[in-house]
Amino acid sequence: MTNYSPEFYISNILQLRPLIITERNQMIDNFSTIAKRGLQSPITEGPGPLLLRSYISPPETPFTELVGKKAIGIDIGGTNLRMGVGKIDKNGLIKPVGKIKSKEIPIEYNSLDDFFEMLLKNGLEKLIKENPNFPLACIFSFPGIGQSTPDGIDITIVNDDMPKGWHIGGSKGKNLGEELNKFLKRERKYFIANDTVALIQNQNDDFGVVCASGYNWSMVIEKSKLGESQQEPGITIINTEAGQAAVAPTIPIITDKLLEIIAKEEEKPVDQVTLRDEYQVSGKYLGRTLGLVVDELRDKYNLFTSVKNTVFPKSFVASNILSAEETGDWRKVKKNFQTHPDFSDQEKSLLIQIASALRNRSAQIVADHLIALWQTGCPEKNHLQISSDGPIIQNMPGWKEKFMQEINFATNNQLKIEIRETSYQGKMRNFRGIFDVMSQAIEYFNRNH
Known part of the structure; x- marks a missing residue:
C-alpha cells in the first residue's frame, strides 16, 4: 500500500x-x-x-484495364502465413480464385533456404506449379530496402533479427526475390512490398x-x-x-x-x-x-x-x-x-x-x-x-x-x-494485405512490362 x-x-x-x-x-x-x-x-x-x-510508385492504371488479371499472393509478417491466387474484379478489387489459405508458422529460421522450404511445403510449390505465368506478389512486413530489378520489385533484408521476434539466419543484405528465384532454379516475376506500402492504392x-x-x-x-x-x-x-x-x-x-x-x-x-x-x-x-x-x-x-x-x-x-x-x-x-x-x-x-x-x-x-x-x-x-x-x-x-x-x-x-x-471489410479484412499487394503487382507489371 x-x-x-x-x-x-x-x-x-x-x-x-x-x-x-x-x-x-x-x-x-x-x-x-x-x-x-x-x-x-x-x-x-x-x-x-x-x-x-x-521503388514502388502509386498505381495509376484505371482498374478497367486490369479486370481479370491474376497474381499469386503471399502474406508474411506475423505468426500467420496467408497464401492464394486472386484476380481483379469488375469493381477494381481483388477476388480470391479458390481459397486463401492461412496457417500458423514458426518465426525463426536458420537460413533463407529453410524459410523458402517452409513456404513450398505450406502451399507455394503447388501454387507456382498450377500457375506458372502469374507474378508472385508478396507482403514482407519487415524492414527492407526496395530494389527495382529485371524481374520486378525486390527487397533487400536489413537484418537477420526482425520485429515481432522474427529471425532468418544469414538473410542480412540478401535480396529476397533474387534468392527465391535461385532456390526455385527459375526466373519468376515477383513484387515484394511492406504491408503499409501496399496500402497506397x-x-x-x-x-x-x-x-x-x-x-x-x-x-x-x-x-x-x-x-x-x-x-x-x-x-x-x-x-x-x-x-x-x-x-x-x-x-x-x-x-x-x-x-x-x-x-x-x-x-x-x-x-x-x-x-x-x-x-x-x-x-x-x-x-x-x-x-x-x-x-x-x-x-x-x-x-x-x-x-x-x-x-x-x-x-x-x-x-x-x-x-x-x-x-x-x-x-x-x-x-x-x-x-x-x-x-x-x-x-x-x-x-x-x-x-x-x-x-x-x-x-x-x-x-x-x-x-x-x-x-x-x-x-x-x-x-x-x-x-x-x-x-x-x-x-x-x-x-x-x-x-x-x-x-x-x-x-x-x-x-x-x-x-x-x-x-476489404468483414471476413475479407484479414486478407487486406495480400489483396493490396496482388493489386499493386498486377498494376505494376501491366504498366511496366
Missing part, C-alpha cells in the same frame, strides 16, 4: 496519461530530425524512422497507416526530395518504419517490465531489446501494458484480487473496457480477465482510466509521427488523404477522435485529414 491513491499513482507515478505540450513538441522535433536525415539516405541502423525506399493517397498487431506509416513523396534521386521526376512510396522510432516518453516502471517480458520471449538480455514507440501504439503491446498496470495495482493496493488473467497479447481488452464504459456491459471484460465476481465501482473506474490513457497516448503518438513526416516530406500540402487499416483505428472507441484532435491542436487547425478505410 502506498500513500497515494491508485488514481494518482497511475497518472503521476506511472505517468500513464495523455502527452503534454512539451512532450509532444519534443517528440515531433526529434522524429523530424531523424526523418530529414532519412530523406538524404535510408537509415538501416539505430532507431527509426528509417525511411526505407520501396491510387494517386490520391498521401499516406498509409497500419495500427494492428504492428504499427507503421508509409508516405508518398516526390523523388526530387530524396538524396539519391534529386533530378528524377515522379513520386514514390516510402516505408517509414515509424514504429521503430524511440521518441515518445516511456511509462515509468511499466515500460521496464514490458521490456523484460520481450527479452524473455526473444531469449535476449534485456539491454539488447530495442526501445520502440510501437510498444505504446500497436495491439501486440497495448493489451500487455494494460495487464502490467493492473498487476501493479493489485500488488500495491490489493485491488483486482478476483482476476485470474492479466496477459493480453492483443488490444481487444482495452477496446472492450472502453465499450463497457459506453454501454455498461462488462461481460466481455470479465471474460478477458477470467473473473466471475463483478468489478467494484472503483476497479471499473481504474480500468477506464488505464484504457483511456493508453488509447490517448497511442493516438497522440501516431498523430505526432504523421505531423513530423508531413513537415519533413510534404509541408506544402494542407490536406492529406490517408489509407488506413487495423482494428485500433477502425474499432477502438474514441481513438480516431483523439487522433484528429491531436492533429488539429498540434497544427493549429492548419492541416486537414481525410481517413480512407480499406475496401
Whole structure:
C-alpha cells in the first residue's frame, strides 16, 4: 500500500496519461530530425524512422484495364502465413480464385533456404506449379530496402533479427526475390512490398497507416526530395518504419517490465531489446501494458484480487473496457480477465482510466509521427488523404477522435485529414494485405512490362 491513491499513482507515478505540450513538441522535433536525415539516405541502423525506399510508385492504371488479371499472393509478417491466387474484379478489387489459405508458422529460421522450404511445403510449390505465368506478389512486413530489378520489385533484408521476434539466419543484405528465384532454379516475376506500402492504392493517397498487431506509416513523396534521386521526376512510396522510432516518453516502471517480458520471449538480455514507440501504439503491446498496470495495482493496493488473467497479447481488452464504459456491459471484460465476481465501482473506474490513457497516448503518438513526416516530406500540402487499416483505428472507441484532435491542436487547425478505410471489410479484412499487394503487382507489371 502506498500513500497515494491508485488514481494518482497511475497518472503521476506511472505517468500513464495523455502527452503534454512539451512532450509532444519534443517528440515531433526529434522524429523530424531523424526523418530529414532519412530523406538524404535510408537509415538501416539505430532507431527509426528509417525511411526505407520501396521503388514502388502509386498505381495509376484505371482498374478497367486490369479486370481479370491474376497474381499469386503471399502474406508474411506475423505468426500467420496467408497464401492464394486472386484476380481483379469488375469493381477494381481483388477476388480470391479458390481459397486463401492461412496457417500458423514458426518465426525463426536458420537460413533463407529453410524459410523458402517452409513456404513450398505450406502451399507455394503447388501454387507456382498450377500457375506458372502469374507474378508472385508478396507482403514482407519487415524492414527492407526496395530494389527495382529485371524481374520486378525486390527487397533487400536489413537484418537477420526482425520485429515481432522474427529471425532468418544469414538473410542480412540478401535480396529476397533474387534468392527465391535461385532456390526455385527459375526466373519468376515477383513484387515484394511492406504491408503499409501496399496500402497506397491510387494517386490520391498521401499516406498509409497500419495500427494492428504492428504499427507503421508509409508516405508518398516526390523523388526530387530524396538524396539519391534529386533530378528524377515522379513520386514514390516510402516505408517509414515509424514504429521503430524511440521518441515518445516511456511509462515509468511499466515500460521496464514490458521490456523484460520481450527479452524473455526473444531469449535476449534485456539491454539488447530495442526501445520502440510501437510498444505504446500497436495491439501486440497495448493489451500487455494494460495487464502490467493492473498487476501493479493489485500488488500495491490489493485491488483486482478476483482476476485470474492479466496477459493480453492483443488490444481487444482495452477496446472492450472502453465499450463497457459506453454501454455498461462488462461481460466481455470479465471474460478477458477470467473473473466471475463483478468489478467494484472503483476497479471499473481504474480500468477506464488505464484504457483511456493508453488509447490517448497511442493516438497522440501516431498523430505526432504523421505531423513530423508531413513537415519533413510534404509541408506544402494542407490536406492529406490517408489509407488506413487495423482494428485500433477502425474499432477502438474514441481513438480516431483523439487522433484528429491531436492533429488539429498540434497544427493549429492548419492541416486537414481525410481517413480512407480499406475496401476489404468483414471476413475479407484479414486478407487486406495480400489483396493490396496482388493489386499493386498486377498494376505494376501491366504498366511496366
